[in-house]
Structures are given as C-alpha cells and as structure tokens.
Amino acid sequence: MSLFGTNTGFGSGGTGVFGTTTTDSHNPMKDVEVTSPPDDSISCLAFSPPTMPGNFLIGGSWANDVRCWEVQDNGQTVPKAQQMHTGPVLDVCWSDDGSKVFTASCDKTAKMWDLNSNQTIQIAQHEGPIRTIHWIKAPNYSCVMTGSWDKTLKFWDTRSPNPMMSLQMPERCYCADVVYPMAVVATAERGLIVYQLENQPSEFRRIESPLKHQHRCVAIFKDKQSKPTGFALGSIEGRVAIHYINPPNPAKDNFTFKCHRSNGTNTATPQDIYAVNAISFHPVHGTLATVGSDGRFSFWDKDARTKLKTSEQLDQPITACCFNNNGNIFAYASSYDWSKGHEYYNPQKKNYIFLRNAAEELKPRNKK
Amino acid sequence: MAECDAEWELCKENIQPLRQGRSVSALHQALCQQQEGNHTALNQQKQAFESELRLYDGDDPLDVWFRYIKWTKQTYPQGGKESNLSLLLERAVTRFTADKKYHNDVRYIELWIDFAEGSPEPMDVYRYMQAQGIGTMQAALYIAWSEEYEKRGNIKMADSVFQDGIKCGAEPVEKLQVFHRALQARACRQMMTSMTDQQNDDDDDDEDEGSSEPQRSSLAELKAKGKKKPVVPINRANASIGYARGLQFKQPLGPKQNSRLMIFDENKVPESEPQEPKFEIWTAPPTARAKENEQKPEKWTNVKMPLKSRSGLSVAVPPPKPSFQPFVEEDDQPPAVTPCKINPAVNSVLSARKPCRPEQTPLKMLQERQQMMQLQTQEDGKIREQSMYCKELLFSGATEFCFEELRAERYRQKWARKLQTQSSAADDEKPVESSEK
Numbered sequence: 001m002s003l004f005g006t007n008t009g010f011g012s013g014g015t016g017v018f019g020t021t022t023t024d025s026h027n028p029m030k031d032v033e034v035t036s037p038p039d040d041s042i043s044c045l046a047f048s049p050p051t052m053p054g055n056f057l058i059g060g061s062w063a064n065d066v067r068c069w070e071v072q073d074n075g076q077t078v079p080k081a082q083q084m085h086t087g088p089v090l091d092v093c094w095s096d097d098g099s100k101v102f103t104a105s106c107d108k109t110a111k112m113w114d115l116n117s118n119q120t121i122q123i124a125q126h127e128g129p130i131r132t133i134h135w136i137k138a139p140n141y142s143c144v145m146t147g148s149w150d151k152t153l154k155f156w157d158t159r160s161p162n163p164m165m166s167l168q169m170p171e172r173c174y175c176a177d178v179v180y181p182m183a184v185v186a187t188a189e190r191g192l193i194v195y196q197l198e199n200q201p202s203e204f205r206r207i208e209s210p211l212k213h214q215h216r217c218v219a220i221f222k223d224k225q226s227k228p229t230g231f232a233l234g235s236i237e238g239r240v241a242i243h244y245i246n247p248p249n250p251a252k253d254n255f256t257f258k259c260h261r262s263n264g265t266n267t268a269t270p271q272d273i274y275a276v277n278a279i280s281f282h283p284v285h286g287t288l289a290t291v292g293s294d295g296r297f298s299f300w301d302k303d304a305r306t307k308l309k310t311s312e313q314l315d316q317p318i319t320a321c322c323f324n325n326n327g328n329i330f331a332y333a334s335s336y337d338w339s340k341g342h343e344y345y346n347p348q349k350k351n352y353i354f355l356r357n358a359a360e361e362l363k364p365r366n367k368k
Numbered sequence: 369m370a371e372c373d374a375e376w377e378l379c380k381e382n383i384q385p386l387r388q389g390r391s392v393s394a395l396h397q398a399l400c401q402q403q404e405g406n407h408t409a410l411n412q413q414k415q416a417f418e419s420e421l422r423l424y425d426g427d428d429p430l431d432v433w434f435r436y437i438k439w440t441k442q443t444y445p446q447g448g449k450e451s452n453l454s455l456l457l458e459r460a461v462t463r464f465t466a467d468k469k470y471h472n473d474v475r476y477i478e479l480w481i482d483f484a485e486g487s488p489e490p491m492d493v494y495r496y497m498q499a500q501g502i503g504t505m506q507a508a509l510y511i512a513w514s515e516e517y518e519k520r521g522n523i524k525m526a527d528s529v530f531q532d533g534i535k536c537g538a539e540p541v542e543k544l545q546v547f548h549r550a551l552q553a554r555a556c557r558q559m560m561t562s563m564t565d566q567q568n569d570d571d572d573d574d575e576d577e578g579s580s581e582p583q584r585s586s587l588a589e590l591k592a593k594g595k596k597k598p599v600v601p602i603n604r605a606n607a608s609i610g611y612a613r614g615l616q617f618k619q620p621l622g623p624k625q626n627s628r629l630m631i632f633d634e635n636k637v638p639e640s641e642p643q644e645p646k647f648e649i650w651t652a653p654p655t656a657r658a659k660e661n662e663q664k665p666e667k668w669t670n671v672k673m674p675l676k677s678r679s680g681l682s683v684a685v686p687p688p689k690p691s692f693q694p695f696v697e698e699d700d701q702p703p704a705v706t707p708c709k710i711n712p713a714v715n716s717v718l719s720a721r722k723p724c725r726p727e728q729t730p731l732k733m734l735q736e737r738q739q740m741m742q743l744q745t746q747e748d749g750k751i752r753e754q755s756m757y758c759k760e761l762l763f764s765g766a767t768e769f770c771f772e773e774l775r776a777e778r779y780r781q782k783w784a785r786k787l788q789t790q791s792s793a794a795d796d797e798k799p800v801e802s803s804e805k
Binding site: 043062087088090106127128129131149150151171172174188189214216236237261270271272273274275293294337338339340341342 | 754772
C-alpha cells in the first residue's frame with residue numbers, strides 16, 4: 001500500500017518554488033520537501049501512531065517551535081499548527097491514542113500539546129534541559145518519561161506537577177528509547193542503562209558500552225513476536241552497535257558496524273568519520289535506517305548484516321529521521337547538527353524535511 | 369551547622385590538605401552538600417565551568433581552568449574520582465605547555481605543582497618543567513622540587529635545587545632563601561641525630577625497633593637486610609611530610625650506599641646517575657595518572673595491524689591485551705544494594721577503571737597537537753581516520769559534551785546577554801517603570 005502512488009508522483013522534482021531542477025545538492029535524492037519547514041535546525045521528528053487515521057508529522061527545532069504537518073496520500077504536506085517553547089525543542093513524542101503530543105525543551109520543561117484544542121500545558125520540570133521524552137503505556141499505568149542533562153530520569157503523570165518517580169542516572173541523558181516493557185537510556189561518558197517498565201519503572205541492568213566513543217542515538221528493535229529484544233546504539237564516530245539483551249550467544253549475536261564514513265576503500269587519503277545522528281527501525285520489516293553528519297542516510301538489514309542502500313550526499317548533515325506507523329514513509333531532516341561547532345553555523349541556510357517512499361527499499365535481504 | 373561540625377571531625381583524615389589551607393566555611397559547605405546528597409547545585413556549577421571552558425574566547429583562558437580547579441579542590445575535599453581533579457590538572461597543564469606567556473605565571477606553576485604531586489613520578493615532572501622553562505623563574509617550583517628530594521632523603525640534591533633557583537634569579541628570592549636555610553637547618557639536625565642512632569643501630573638486630581623514637585625507623589632497618597629498600601610512602605603522607613617535619617624520616621647519611629639508594633623504585637633508575645642526559649628525552653610530559661592494575665598506555669594501542677607500507681616495512685604491533693581471557697562474570701549488574709552513603713549516582717566509585725582512552729594521555733595529546741600544528745605529514749601505509757567533528761570543543765574539560773550541549777550553552781549565553789541588554793535599555797529609557805520582558 002504505497003502512499004505515493006507511482007514513481008512519477010510527487011517523488012519527482014522535489015524542487016524549489018519555480019519548478020526548475022535545482023543544481024545544488026540540498027535534495028539529491030529528489031524526495032518530497034515538506035512545506036514550511038522550521039527556521040532553524042530540526043532536532044526531532046515523529047509520526048502519528050496507527051490509532052489515528054492519516055499521517056501527521058511533528059517536528060521540533062532549535063527555533064523553539066514544534067510544528068505539525070498533515071501528510072496526505074498524494075504526498076502533499078499541509079502545515080497544521082505550531083507551538084512554542086522558551087528554549088530549543090530537543091525531543092517530541094506522541095501519546096498512544098494520537099491525541100496529544102509531548103515536547104521536551106532546553107527550557108527545562110516538557111509540555112503536553114492537545115491537538116484537538118491546540119492548547120499546551122506544562123507537565124514536567126527538570127533542573128536542566130530535557131533531552132528525551134517518551135510516552136509509556138503500560139497495562140496498569142501511563143506516564144511520560146523524561147531524560148534530562150540533570151542526570152535524572154523522571155516519570156510524570158500528566159495531571160500532577162510532581163513526578164511519579166525519579167531515577168538517578170550516573171550521567172547526563174544523551175538519548176533514550178522506549179518500547180514497552182523496555183526502556184534504554186544512553187548517557188554521557190558512555191553509560192548505558194536498561195530499564196524495565198512492568199508494574200513500575202526500575203533499573204534493569206547497566207551495560208558496558210559496546211562502543212568506544214560518545215553515545216549519540218539509540219533505538220530499540222523487536223523480535224518476530226514484536227517483543228523488544230535489543231537496541232541499536234550509534235556513536236559520534238561512525239559506528240552502530242547492535243546489542244541484544246539476552247542473546248543465546250552474546251559474542252556472536254552482538255556486533256558493531258561502521259557507517260557514515262567516506263572513501264572506504266581508498267587508503268591514500270584519511271577516512272572521514274562522521275557522527276550517527278539518529279537511528280530508526282522500520283515498523284514492519286525490522287530493518288533500520290541511520291542518518292549521519294555526512295549528510296547521508298543508509299538502510300541496513302541487521303539480521304542479514306548487510307547494507308541495503310546509502311543515499312547521495314546532501315549538502316547539510318541529516319539530524320533526525322523517523323518512519324510513519326505503517327512504514328511507507330521515511331522522513332529525514334537536513335539541517336546543521338553543530339558537529340563542527342559554532343563557526344560552521346549559517347543561520348541563513350535553509351533547513352529541510354524530506355519524505356521518501358520507504359515501502360520497497362527497506363525490505364530485508366533474505367526473508368527467513 | 370552543628371551537624372556539619374561533627375561531620376568534619378568524623379572524616380578529617382579523608383580531607384586532602386591544601387598547601388594554602390582550606391577555608392573552614394567552604395569545607396563545611398562541601399561536606400554538608402555531600403552529606404545531603406545535594407548534587408544538583410554541584411552539577412550545575414560544574415556544568416557552568418565546563419561550558420565556560422568551551423565558550424571562552426578572551427585573552428586569559430588559564431583563568432577559567434584555574435578557577436575551575438580551585439573550585440573543585442574546595443568542593444571535593446577528599447579529592448577522588450568524582451571530582452575529576454587529576455584529570456582536570458592533567459588537561460590544564462598540557463593545554464598550555466606551548467604557551468610561553470604562561471610559563472612563569474604563578475597560577476600555572478601552582479597547577480603544575482599540584483599535578484606533579486598527584487603523579488606517580490613527581491621528579492620527572494619537575495625535570496620536564498625545568499627543561500621546558502616552565503616556572504624556572506618562580507620560587508615555588510624550586511621549593512616544591514627540593515621538598516620532593518627531601519622526602520626521598522636526598523638532602524644533597526634538595527640543596528642543589530635551591531642553589532639552582534637562586535642562581536636563576538627566581539622570584540621571590542627572599543622566600544627561596546628562607547626555605548633554603550630551613551632545609552640546611554634540618555639537614556644538620558638530621559645528621560646529628562642520625563649519628564647517635566647509628567651507634568644504636570649496630571647493637572640492635574634487624575627487627576622492628578622504633579618505639580623509642582618518633583621516626584619510622586622500622587622501614588629504615590629493613591634496608592640493612594638488603595631485601596627491600598625503604599619505600600617511602602610519599603603519596604600517603606603527602607603534605608604533612610613537609611619541610612616542617614623533615615625529621616620524620618630517619619635517613620642516616622653515614623654509609624654511602626644508603627644515602628644513594630634511599631628509594632627503591634622498580635620503575636626508575638637511581639636518580640643521581642643519569643640526570644643530565646635525561647633532559648633530552650623530556651620532550652613530552654609524563655603521564656600523570658596513578659592508576660593501579662593498568663597497563664602502561666602504549667602508542668600502538670589504538671592502531672590496527674598496519675598494512676605493508678610502500679617501503680615494505682611491516683611493523684609487528686604488540687598486542688595490547690594479554691593473550692588469555694581474563695575471567696569476566698556474566699552478570700554485570702551492580703552489586704546488591706546495601707545501605708551506604710555512596711550516592712547511587714556515583715556508583716562508579718568501586719568500579720574497575722577502564723583503560724584510559726589513548727587520546728587522553730598527555731603524551732598523546734601533546735603529540736596530536738604537534739601533529740596538527742605541523743600540518744599532518746603522511747605516515748606510511750597506515751589507514752588514517754579523521755573525525756569530522758569538533759573534538760577539541762567536545763572533550764576539552766573534565767567531562768565530555770555533546771553537540772547539543774555546546775549549542776544549548778551558546779544559545780543560553782546569547783539569551784542571557786539579550787536579556788541583560790534589554791533590561792539595561794529599559795532601565796535607561798524608563799527609570800520609573802520597571803518592565804520585564
């Protein structure tokens with residue numbers, strides 16, 4: 001069920017307003033450009049859950065705003081609404097019924113955005129910027145989990161100003177993911193903690209990092225029975241680790257692979273290594289997408305341990321990505337990720353969000 | 369505060385003494401904070417310093433480091449891993465090694481001396497400093513250096529260090545002279561007492577004697593056996609073994625062999641011999657970390673098996689790890705929680721130290737910097753990798769930053785400045801009405 005129809009649909013062009021094919025490399029993959037993208041770097045993207053009809057995309061940015069677009073079946077994007085924080089937005093997520101959006105910001109607060117009424121209220125407060133936010137739906141409770149640079153992980157019932165629970169972490173939270181009943185948090189100084197969420201959240205295990213460099217992004221994957229069974233962890237130096245929680249044979253089942261590096265086979269020039277900015281798993285196929293500072297995205301099959309595709313290089317890093325609920329659309333954002341510091345920041349440069357048909361390209365290599 | 373008073377008494381042996389003494393109020397506050405587990409304010413302050421380190425663009429970067437380290441010493445009286453003090457010192461000293469303007473800056477010297485005292489080989493550090501011209505015009509260097517010699521019982525060298533300092537015209541000269549005289553006085557006293565003790569020595573057997581004397585004579589006795597030289601526990605009795613208490617070590621100057629081989633150090637050759645020639649090789653400061661059970665970091669650790677180069681050289685890289693598999697427990701959960709004062713957030717207190725990343729050793733860092741300055745020359749046949757992100761910015765302080773933290777910090781500062789200009793503009797224009805945007 002492809003959302004974009006034939007190849008000659010909106011997929012072609014992806015050009016500027018004037019309809020001419022642009023020669024600059026801002027969209028070498030000729031994917032659909034989302035209209036009215038944010039004015040500053042996009043930090044996070046999230047598609048609406050399956051409980052809601054249609055596809056709605058939420059994007060948070062360093063311009064302190066969160067925007068919502070409707071993605072129609074013909075590929076057109078319609079900006080729907082926008083909300084503001086008093087600081088850059090670092091993470092967004094949806095509630096399981098698709099009626100609320102949660103946003104986390106550098107202003108140390110998290111807000112709940114009711115899309116029907118277009119109102120927001122603050123639901124969380126930390127001592128430092130909130131880096132991650134996830135909705136947890138358990139059989140006996142529901143809450144929002146926020147991970148912050150103040151080294152705490154807090155759980156919020158949206159009706160109360162005080163957290164239901166607060167867990168101390170050894171270091172600042174850098175990235176997290178939740179697939180009930182498992183949550184993974186990767187912290188500074190290469191910390192890695194797995195939490196179990198049944199009954200109430202508690203720390204399950206601290207894992208020695210499979211990577212040698214700073215943790216940057218993490219995503220949980222599921223097994224054939226749709227139970228979370230492991231996670232993919234990306235670092236700042238072009239490497240992703242696939243780690244199972246309870247594998248039959250850890251040495252063989254867990255592995256790492258290099259990605260987002262340049263001129264792999266040419267040994268005369270040094271190999272450039274880029275940060276992996278985000279990882280997303282395809283909801284149906286279980287294959288994964290990684291996006292990096294080098295301005296490329298890649299699709300991988302972790303079971304066959306092969307690369308499925310690598311894109312052309314965009315002229316900016318790709319900072320965020322996500323799949324929609326049925327895996328037909330892959331969204332990725334092209335904007336500056338601050339990987340080279342303040343000097344390489346050009347506020348004039350436009351930021352983009354692209355949508356790509358993901359139905360075919362992410363099919364696994366060998367169907368077992 | 370009464371509680372905190374008691375607290376200080378309870379743990380005073382854990383508090384590392386500072387050369388310039390500790391402010392009592394700061395000490396109380398630090399201990400109270402640790403007691404209550406109030407880490408938030410500490411974290412925020414630390415984060416503020418870390419940000420300042422990275423975003424500073426003024427003329428005096430040393431100032432930020434100095435203030436940060438000073439704060440750390442006051443706030444973490446016990447030192448320890450949580451404070452990152454040794455790491456900070458290491459980074460601070462290596463960062464400015466090439467910067468001539470700081471070479472005789474009092475603050476910089478103080479950092480170097482702290483660094484030396486915390487390192488396993490202070491003598492190497494002092495020699496390096498002298499070779500590089502760091503602190504050679506400051507009395508502090510010579511004082512600390514001669515103190516080190518004195519701790520090891522080498523009065524002769526301690527004396528000559530002072531003479532060096534005076535010869536170089538180190539400032540302030542009076543201070544040097546005062547300390548020098550004190551040293552000489554102590555040396556005389558030692559000789560007198562040791563001469564009387566020598567007579568007692570001949571009578572006694574090689575047993576623990578020491579009850580009549582306040583010195584730790586038991587160690588000195590052992591050396592006569594020839595088995596073990598008195599390993600002077602320098603680091604344990606750090607600042608208390610000072611110039612003021614030089615008597616604590618009985619070092620008979622009689623038999624020549626004893627005075628020379630005071631300290632048995634398996635890693636080091638007796639110092640009196642190759643002093644001069646060693647100056648050549650001190651092009652890079654020695655590693656500072658006094659870690660146990662750690663293999664010495666080698667340059668080859670992070671290099672994969674190199675391909676055969678064009679010239680046909682194939683270097684055999686020594687394997688960085690032992691050939692057997694050390695036993696690792698399957699279960700890597702933290703130990704069962706017993707009620708203890710250690711904050712769970714600082715669980716890492718008892719964890720095994722991971723081998724430090726090669727990038728972090730001062731030797732490697734200095735070399736990396738030299739490489740960058742010389743416009744990296746191609747090395748033979750090695751696959752070189754280049755990280756395409758701002759490593760310096762991320763890793764310059766004691767802890768790492770991620771891109772977002774860097775950016776958020778810059779955003780925060782920009783916003784703070786904006787607010788400040790707004791409020792001052794509002795004040796200028798409308799003094800009566802106070803408006804806050």
